Amino acid sequence: MIDNILSALIWIPIISGLLILFYNNKHSYLNIINISINLFVFILSILLLVSFNKNISDFQFIENFNWIPSLNIFYYLGVDAISVLLIVLNTLIFFIVSLYNSTLKIKKRTHYYASFLIANGLTIGVFSAIDAILFYIFFEALLIPMFLIIGIWGGSNRIYATVKFFIYTFLGSILLLISFIYINSQISSFNILTIYDANFSLKEQEWLFIAMAIAFAIKIPMFPFHTWLPDAHVEAPTSGSVILAAILLKVGAYGFIRYVIPVVPLGALSFDIYLIILSIIAIVYVGIVAITQDDMKKLIAYSSISHMGFVTLGFFIIFQLFENTSSYEDIVISLSGSMYQILSHGFISAALFICVGSIYDRYKTKKISDLGGIINQMPIYSWFFVFFALANCGLPGTSSFVGELIIIISSFKANFLYAFFASTTLIVSAFYSLWLVKRVIYGEINIKGEYIDANFIEKVILALLALIVLILGIYPDYLMMFMNSTLENMTNNILTRL
Amino acid sequence: MIVENIINSLLNFIPEIILSIMAMVVLLFGIFKTTKHYIFATTLLSVFLALLVSIKYFPQDNLYLFNYSIVKNELTEFFKYICYIIFILQIMISRKYLEERKLFSGEFYSLLIFAFLGCLIIISSNNLIILFLGIELSSLSLYSLIALNRNSIFSSEAAIKYFVLSIIASAIILFGFSYLYGITNSIIISDIVAYPNKFQVSNLYLFSYVLIFIGVAFKFAVAPFHLWLPDVYEGAPIPITNFISSIPKIAFFVFAYRFLDKNDIFQNENFYNLILILGVFSIFIGNIFALAQRKILRMLAYSSIANSGFIFIALYTAKDFNFSVSAFYVIVYSFTIVSSLSIITFLSSKKFDLVYIDDLKGLSSNAGFISLLLMVTMLSSAGIPLTVGFYAKYLVLDALISSGLVYVAVITVLMTVVGLYYYLRIIWFMFFEQGSNSLINLGGRFHILTLSIIPILLFIIFLLPNTFFKYVFNILA
Numbered sequence: 013m014i015d016n017i018l019s020a021l022i023w024i025p026i027i028s029g030l031l032i033l034f035y036n037n038k039h040s041y042l043n044i045i046n047i048s049i050n051l052f053v054f055i056l057s058i059l060l061l062v063s064f065n066k067n068i069s070d071f072q073f074i075e076n077f078n079w080i081p082s083l084n085i086f087y088y089l090g091v092d093a094i095s096v097l098l099i100v101l102n103t104l105i106f107f108i109v110s111l112y113n114s115t116l117k118i119k120k121r122t123h124y125y126a127s128f129l130i131a132n133g134l135t136i137g138v139f140s141a142i143d144a145i146l147f148y149i150f151f152e153a154l155l156i157p158m159f160l161i162i163g164i165w166g167g168s169n170r171i172y173a174t175v176k177f178f179i180y181t182f183l184g185s186i187l188l189l190i191s192f193i194y195i196n197s198q199i200s201s202f203n204i205l206t207i208y209d210a211n212f213s214l215k216e217q218e219w220l221f222i223a224m225a226i227a228f229a230i231k232i233p234m235f236p237f238h239t240w241l242p243d244a245h246v247e248a249p250t251s252g253s254v255i256l257a258a259i260l261l262k263v264g265a266y267g268f269i270r271y272v273i274p275v276v277p278l279g280a281l282s283f284d285i286y287l288i289i290l291s292i293i294a295i296v297y298v299g300i301v302a303i304t305q306d307d308m309k310k311l312i313a314y315s316s317i318s319h320m321g322f323v324t325l326g327f328f329i330i331f332q333l334f335e336n337t338s339s340y341e342d343i344v345i346s347l348s349g350s351m352y353q354i355l356s357h358g359f360i361s362a363a364l365f366i367c368v369g370s371i372y373d374r375y376k377t378k379k380i381s382d383l384g385g386i387i388n389q390m391p392i393y394s395w396f397f398v399f400f401a402l403a404n405c406g407l408p409g410t411s412s413f414v415g416e417l418i419i420i421i422s423s424f425k426a427n428f429l430y431a432f433f434a435s436t437t438l439i440v441s442a443f444y445s446l447w448l449v450k451r452v453i454y455g456e457i458n459i460k461g462e463y464i465d466a467n468f469i470e471k472v473i474l475a476l477l478a479l480i481v482l483i484l485g486i487y488p489d490y491l492m493m494f495m496n497s498t499l500e501n502m503t504n505n506i507l508t509r510l
Numbered sequence: 511m512i513v514e515n516i517i518n519s520l521l522n523f524i525p526e527i528i529l530s531i532m533a534m535v536v537l538l539f540g541i542f543k544t545t546k547h548y549i550f551a552t553t554l555l556s557v558f559l560a561l562l563v564s565i566k567y568f569p570q571d572n573l574y575l576f577n578y579s580i581v582k583n584e585l586t587e588f589f590k591y592i593c594y595i596i597f598i599l600q601i602m603i604s605r606k607y608l609e610e611r612k613l614f615s616g617e618f619y620s621l622l623i624f625a626f627l628g629c630l631i632i633i634s635s636n637n638l639i640i641l642f643l644g645i646e647l648s649s650l651s652l653y654s655l656i657a658l659n660r661n662s663i664f665s666s667e668a669a670i671k672y673f674v675l676s677i678i679a680s681a682i683i684l685f686g687f688s689y690l691y692g693i694t695n696s697i698i699i700s701d702i703v704a705y706p707n708k709f710q711v712s713n714l715y716l717f718s719y720v721l722i723f724i725g726v727a728f729k730f731a732v733a734p735f736h737l738w739l740p741d742v743y744e745g746a747p748i749p750i751t752n753f754i755s756s757i758p759k760i761a762f763f764v765f766a767y768r769f770l771d772k773n774d775i776f777q778n779e780n781f782y783n784l785i786l787i788l789g790v791f792s793i794f795i796g797n798i799f800a801l802a803q804r805k806i807l808r809m810l811a812y813s814s815i816a817n818s819g820f821i822f823i824a825l826y827t828a829k830d831f832n833f834s835v836s837a838f839y840v841i842v843y844s845f846t847i848v849s850s851l852s853i854i855t856f857l858s859s860k861k862f863d864l865v866y867i868d869d870l871k872g873l874s875s876n877a878g879f880i881s882l883l884l885m886v887t888m889l890s891s892a893g894i895p896l897t898v899g900f901y902a903k904y905l906v907l908d909a910l911i912s913s914g915l916v917y918v919a920v921i922t923v924l925m926t927v928v929g930l931y932y933y934l935r936i937i938w939f940m941f942f943e944q945g946s947n948s949l950i951n952l953g954g955r956f957h958i959l960t961l962s963i964i965p966i967l968l969f970i971i972f973l974l975p976n977t978f979f980k981y982v983f984n985i986l987a
Binding site: 079080081082083145148149152153155156159160163164170171174175178179182183186187189190193194196197 | 931942
């Protein structure tokens with residue numbers, strides 16, 4: 013079992029997702045079945061986390077099967093610390109979403125659950141594939157369930173949003189495919205470990221970098237490629253938004269650290285300044301854009317883009333960092349700051365979208381100007397909302413503080429200007445988060461009526477997320493140590509090939 | 511000796527003979543009231559029989575019949591089997607459509623078998639004259655089949671357009687043939703192909719090849735020779751559209767293969783660039799025009815123009831590698847388009863032709879399974895993973911990049927992104943939009959089973975492609 017745990021993690025949700033389609037929509041145990049499958053997958057991933065040896069920097073739990081010999085494509089799975097953490101984040105978020113879904117009224121319930129289960133399996137595949145084409149297949153196939161989730165269960169303008177989402181991502185990923193094929197034509201391997209050892213000329217690396225960076229920059233999304241995200245978030249159903257923010261954006265970040273920077277370090281080196289500038293624009297400009305939003309989901313979507321700017325900043329300052337300090341340690345810290353930010357944003361954004369979704373379910377509006385004084389109607393719920401809004405703006409003691417602080421410190425060592433602009437986020441994000449709270453939670457009651465406070469499942473979900481955010485914020489060391497040897501290995505890998 | 515040869519040839523030619531006799535029997539059945547009921551069953555059975563016999567007479571080695579006029583080997587048989595499978599599926603789906611429109615008749619099936627026979631002859635001919643006869647047999651049958659629906663003005667327009675343009679294409683091909691005969695003094699294709707390897711080639715030889723491949727481009731509807739295709743797709747009865755979209759393409763692919771394989775002329779820069787340019791141009795025209803279409807068949811027509819462009823690009827890459835990429839693309843594409851056109855045939859019910867893409871709105875709430883099948887087909891056309899279409903696109907890109915044409919690969923994938931939009935449009939009309947399609951035909955468990963064969967294959971071969979790949983790569987190596 014433990015040998016094939018990755019395959020089990022991928023295929024159990026996918027197959028059960030297909031089987032669940034045969035159930036009747038009104039089946040009484042449907043919710044319980046769905047939740048228990050997701051719980052089982054989550055427990056499996058915890059098993060993976062526990063049995064993972066964090067002192068070994070190589071890939072573990074390797075499964076290698078010559079899938080298509082004629083095309084040189086392998087069914088090659090394996091995880092290192094980064095992937096393990098992302099897989100656990102993924103299964104946890106999907107478990108939470110399945111809990112949340114059970115409280116909702118949904119049309120075509122079986123289809124809805126099936127889409128989520130399949131997306132769950134495919135995402136685990138994305139995080140555990142070592143073969144580049146296998147990664148691409150999962151990466152691309154993941155679009156289909158998301159396309160359906162937004163398109164079928166979304167809001168009024170859902171078709172525009174979902175088609176935009178699909179075409180944008182497809183445009184990026186097909187450039188990725190071309191890059192992979194090009195790499196294969198040069199070194200005749202899709203195995204990521206072999207690719208790490210390959211030496212491409214500077215020009216090749218630059219072109220490969222452009223193609224692959226566009227693919228993942230669309231997915232993350234970075235500044236000029238970000239326009240699909242607010243649309244997709246606004247139109248997606250709440251659970252879809254949660255997955256989009258907590259998981260799908262992370263796929264882009266994961267792509268950068270797994271397939272871009274270590275594969276073409278010279279290319280990354282020649283373009284790093286542009287990506288740093290774009291990250292800073294994302295942090296500052298998109299943060300300011302977030303302030304002006306009147307739609308809560310849009311506000312959080314822009315805040316997500318702004319936070320993901322930190323992740324890419326942490327990734328791309330490493331070259332200048334190395335130039336200034338020539339210390340491996342600093343680079344590892346910068347990368348682990350980014351990873352921390354990824355995980356922390358996964359939990360916080362998921363919680364915020366669940367909060368917004370619950371408000372929408374009760375008040376039937378997402379407009380900030382329509383709402384107000386919710387604390388008088390739903391005190392417990394408001395407490396959570398305020399907590400996560402504070403976590404979103406990086407309150408010390410919460411997880412996002414750790415990630416942002418590390419990245420700001422690292423960027424100080426790289427260049428004062430980067431740090432200066434990056435730290436403006438403390439003001440900007442506080443501005444939009446607190447102003448959101450002020451207008452929605454406090455103030456005068458705008459919509460009168462009796463509203464039910466958070467129900468039991470919502471309380472459980474939000475308390476769980478709050479607990480995780482606090483633990484990660486107060487005691488970050490465990491995760492840092494967990495990622496340490498993997499990131500050291502990766503740093504070595506990048507720097508020796510410069 | 512000669513008698514033995516002839517008997518041997520005739521024995522190995524039994525499948526084709528069965529088809530030609532049964533075509534006439536079916537025609538005869540159509541005349542009498544009592545036998546009219548058996549037309550469909552007879553057609554189906556005779557095609558099955560021909561398939562079984564041709565499996566029985568599977569050639570171990572290259573087999574030349576009738577004094578080198580017909581060649582049978584693993585490759586021809588492979589493509590023939592694929593044609594048989596596609597043809598049987600098409601026949602099974604066609605009946606209801608034809609009966610509801612009062613087109614069901616002996617002539618229809620008889621002509622259809624003749625058209626099919628023509629394609630089989632194109633696949634296995636090794637003689638210019640037999641080859642031309644095969645082309646004409648299939649084209650002449652198709653002219654009348656397109657015009658079969660006499661009440662429809664579109665049908666007549668399509669028939670005239672197809673007739674005139676196809677005749678011109680045939681004439682151009684014949685013109686090329688005559689030059690080839692003049693230069694090489696032979697009508698045996700394998701001799702003609704071997705000619706440039708032995709002797710100095712004149713420009714005239716190249717010229718005749720260009721003429722022949724312009725004719726092939728006509729038949730493939732590669733831009734700028736594509737203008738007949740949308741009208742024919744729209745005007746012909748849908749089962750005929752279904753036929754035209756797939757089987758002649760496979761046949762003409764083998765035609766192109768026969769003329770290009772192991773031929774030094776393919777290393778001529780002017781010639782291979784011609785094929786590449788036609789391919790790229792076609793991808794542009796097809797994808798961009800398909801965006802603007804509101805009628806589903808015209809959209810599929812332009813999408814098939816784009817796909818023909820891909821086939822030509824794949825043919826181009828065969829100059830450095832081999833024809834397995836293009837063969838794979840042709841096969842996958844044919845199955846995909848047959849699947850989508852069969853579903854459209856099935857959905858068009860009595861008094862209601864599925865004409866506009868708008869008609870698909872809200873289909874998933876009425877016919878969930880059918881829309882799922884159509885979705886799989888569309889995803890395969892767009893080349894999204896979890897369907898075989900992905901490998902088809904992948905192989906073409908791989909071959910392009912390996913021959914050093916990265917920029918062409920980038921152009922083609924950008925056009926694929928454009929193409930994605932109109933495939934997605936069908937999916938979102940079915941799944942996301944609301945609409946009533948009470949007129950759409952929903953019955954028939956048997957039909958649904960037939961329709962689901964190809965989409966399920968598209969998915970299963972995606973998961974376990976290896977045997978299929980090996981086979982295709984082997985026979986074209």
